[in-house]
Amino acid sequence: MSGNRTDLYEIRMALSYLRRDMCAPATFSLFVRALPQSRGFLVAAGLADCLSFLEDFGFTDAELAALERITGLDVTPLAGLRFTGEVRAVEEGRVVFAGEPLLEVTAPLAQAQLVETALLNLVTHQTAIAAKAARCRIAAAGRDLVDFSARRTHGPDAAMAAARASAIAGFAGTSYVAAADRYGLAASGTMAHSYVQAFPDERAAFEAFAADFPASSVFLVDTYDTLTGVDRAIEVARRMPAHQPVGVRLDSGDLHTLSWVTRKRLDDAGLTGSRIIASGGLDEHSIARLVAAGAPIDVFGVGTRMGVSSDAPALDSVYKLVDLDGRPTMKLSAGKVGIPGRKQVFRPTGRPADVLAAHDEEVPRDHEPLLTTVVRDGRRIGPLRTEAELVQDARDRFTADLAWLPAHARDLVDPTPVRVRVSDRLHALAEHVRRSLCSQPI
Template identity: 40%
Template sequence: MSTLNLTLLTDLYELTMMQGYFESQSSETVIFDAFYRQNPCGNGYAIAAGLEQVIDYIKKLRFSEEDISYLRGLGMFHEPFLAYLKNFRFEGDIYAIPEGSVVFPHEPLLKVIAPIMQAQLIETAILTILNHQSLIATKAARVVRAARGDGVMEFGLRRAQGPDAGVYGARAAVIAGCVGTSNVLAGQLFDIPVKGTHAHSWIMSFPDEYTAFKTYAKLYPDACTLLVDTYDTLRSGVPNAIRVFNEMRDSGIQLKNYGIRLDSGDLSYMSKKARQMLDAAGFSDAVISASSDLDEYLIDSLKTQGAAITSWGVGTNMITSRDCPAFGGVYKLAAILDEKTGRFIPKIKLSENTDKVTNPGNKKILRIYDRENKKIRADLICLEDEVFHETEDLLIFDPLETWKKTRIKGGTYTLREMLVPVFKNGACVYTSPSVMEIRDYCTREKETLWEETKRFANPHNVYVDLSDRLYDIKRELLNQMGREGLA
């Protein structure tokens, strides 16, 4: 993204709609919400990620002469519209939930307030950026949870769906809690830790395994993790690693950041046997790391079996979110500004599928925390101008199953507004934290979730409720549409 012009990273219909608005002289200010409908991976929450790349995209949004020439060559666009594109700039407002936040279905991760042509153009790029990184961050959060405090390394570059997916997937994985990545370009771009050992080919290129280990240890005495399963893990690999560790210690090298890596076989059995051998040789602080098509379920199972593994390298299943390859975020019109009154007119999208009916209007999200334990009680989607006081009782209800109500007593909860200003009048007013700062923030965010919400199977869903005013507007619009349908 630092070198490519991404202005044409859009679906064709965004541009054809833009031309339609241009020729009909439609310039209304509108509100679009970017949100998703279901948590990925069967999770009880998602992790928001990708905002920094959205900011970069918006800042650089310009149609070059090459872009204009290409569009002219399609034979679909008229010269007055192409002339307009030459001076195109985003001049609107954007609000977003900060990266690393835990988020839930149907609440806007990002809100755009802009002239309709500008808001329309940026839809595709916003979705592809947020959808991908939020998906990988959510998957990585599950893997990190399964590791129960052990370090998780992101090892997926060679299996990612292309370079960008590998680079930005690594970024998202670190945000969600991974301790580092094998991806050197990601390390350079985002200043995140890069780590790695060696491949089986290193062992095979030497006359024997011992010589390969010894040579590697001489090169990297302070980061000596040896891959022990090239030939025979327990009869050859671990004994040769112990032989090299003994030689290092005897030569006066203070062993640190050292150990072995397992990449095949029964990882539980192999790790326990290897642990016994290392401990018997006096290397009880040697790390045993593991890779080999790991995911959260296998790691959780290995931990339950008592595997002697304390470091995990996770590749394919995390960088591709193999069991859930799409996030499903959407971008929907929520309101149009009435220039005469200066008020936004709510808009709603209907569907035969209840889950696809949108929430209308200019909205904000209030997160409700338990004052005592700081855990999330619910999220409340309400209108931008609504005010609530923490000293007053708060009655919330499920917008679909309205008989499900909860009264939260005043003084027992705190409120936090989740959407923060990112662009105002086309100018960026937000400074993105570093990836490692976002990682620390994400760790704190995950601590606000109840354990029941974090379980892998059938997690408890955090309620995302509508305020009374917003619910009434939505209901009136639905009733109005129903009356028009009968007319």
């Protein structure tokens, strides 16, 4: 019941439709018009939250009272409204490209219109973060990644979403406790500089930490002098029971050089099983450089730049009316011409060459349809999954799609997305609708 979590224009339009009994089924298509320049692909995310939103959709009495106060309009037509429509969607974790619908909503016009703001918000945000995290995964080339972004995401809920989206993209864990709990993720956490500062000296801090957390002692070594810190960590670690895993976290300076020196000192001290964790302003580019240079880093803690998708914090996503009562529609605004009609995406097995097709075209041989029906008559269909299972399923899907993704789309610097061909039938439909719009007196 969060009907007012929407833009006012959705309310106005819905009221106008309802007053005029314009209740025909409408299909809106949610897609990204163009990828950010640096992106060769996106990773679908946000669907689970969309479905929760739709199931709960409606206006409380307090919301209706607020709406009436704000607008001065009679909003009683909105009382008792629920979402009773259908949703077809690309599952979370799938790789997607520009122009491919992530979601298609078919419902009585007012309903389908009212949910626009929330669906766009959830899908845009989470898909952007998942795509950024996926780039970090590509850069890490098999080494572990942990989400450290909670302190600088756009609010606490965005921290939850960043932990989840990065888990879908293959991160091994998160620092955010609430997200680890809710989504069944591994929680990761060491110490801050303040911990070292709170003790009389660094050695005392490391000894206290080792005593209190013998099963997970990772020492942050750069509070004062990094290599002195490494030596202190080694001294303390060597006095710990031999089978306990220890680690060293490097959080500043030249991570490449420091990781080599640290590895050598750890190995020389017989701590060959110890791990080196690197953090501090990392993103896919710095990770790729460290990996390419062979830096002996076992785990990358990735924070802000992933958590806000720093170079592309938003996507050019839209929610467009593509069909009204069986009549395909499109707009002709300058630079924003769309393709009308309900759609499907066909993905060939083993070949990077998607096809954007009409929703009811026959699936070509050796192709898989990406959109499936996930809500019918306003209710989720399919087996009930826990939050943890949803994330695990999405992560598995992304792992499979990542193997399918060609090198030119995975490229981190100058990627070329997979080409999405428009099917002959959809192309003909677009031409037909465009011509009829241009010929009629609008």
